[in-house]
Amino acid sequence: MSRFLFVAPPLAGHVYAAGAVAAVLAERGHEVAWAGPETALRRMLGDAVTVFPTGMRPYRGQRDRGLRAVRSLWDGFVLPYARFTLPAVEKAVAAFAPDVVAVDQHALAGAVAAHRHGVRWASLAPQSMELTRPFRALPKVEEWIRRGIAGAGLSIGDGADPRFSPHLVLAFTSPALTGAHDFPAHYALVGPALGARASVPEFPWAALDPVAAASGPGSAATRTGGDAPARRAVLVTMGTLAEDVARDFYPRMVGALRALEGRVRAVVAAPPGAVPDPPPGTVVLPQVPVLELLPRLSAVVCHAGLNTVCEALAHGVPLVVAPIKHDQPVTAAQVVAAGAGVRVRFGRSGPDELAAALAAVLDEPGYAAAAGRVRDSFAAAGGAPAAASHLEQLAAHS
């Protein structure tokens, strides 16, 4: 049996994917521990996991968009977070003596600590951002990131980049989504790692299907379903980081839902105050059980965060994507190229454009068919069990 230390930033899309892999390793009898902000990790992973606490740094600049967001992500979060947590992560490596350190690409301290202690390490890429070189057209931006890493004292020996392990890079996507890229042989595209969550938010399931809830099968209410097609369930979720910037998006989205009233029944993951006057029957909740909802959904409207996109596509659900920042435009372009969704403009698309996009993915069967093809490629990629097997092989070679 081997010992695995996971190093992750306290962001849901990062921790859930790594957590699913860690859970498989633990089930197979390995020792698993985490290094990161304890409160945030426990909220997402539960109380049973072993955590070496590193403390936390606030991420300022969450309202930034575009290239300003690139600057604030690195200058305002990734680099100071790595510097701040490095001593604690080094202590965790020394105390836990892992065979392999699994390092999120935005928790660079894990790579530096592993390298200093001579431990093999793997990169976890839960985003499209650092995988397909989105800034290859802007070489000075790529260079700025590399210089920032070096300037923060986070370079590791022999010039290796702490975002990219020379041993193993695990990416939670598949070529059906990334498109054809010449990834090096030590890159493993395993598809999304979906696992049981530590806590599942409550949800008013009857609201999704009030007719069935109010009457048994074969009742008068359900028989009238023949002349009016059932309303199709749609989830609108703009990500945990987007609450501030989504404030002017929701009113336009509500306009789109009104235009489709009677045809869709929407669940909006947002603070109720942020979503003014939604059409009757709309469920607005700050937290929703996405994985439990997905089997019942016909479409997802989201910010093109890779996590949400992959969860939807793993269920064959087509998307309307409104990317806001970071890797989201890259992921949105991948969804469009795969034929599994329609891209709209987060800051500008009006109610008509949003309604047309949503109607298209609901009514034109090509989108759902393409989403189904991506779902099949994800299933073939193996998900969390495949990622766990790659980490086991790396441990066996160390």
Added chain:
Amino acid sequence: MDTTVRELAGLLRDVTGEDERWGAAVTAASRLEDDLRLESVEVAALGEALRARWGVDLPAYLAGLDLDELVALTVGDIARLVSR
């Protein structure tokens, strides 16, 4: 220069779908990112429009800029690019 800025404002209206009032508020000092909130698909569409109108290569120009210059990029900078 001012004529070029007005023409660029028209192209920007085309790629964003914004209205006349929005276009009238575009000046040489308007920043593409912070003020006009151009999204990456709109920058790509602007590049196509500039190539068609003036034969300039916007992606090549952007590739020569560093991060701070890209964040600070204005309509005036684009006007100078197409005028040179």
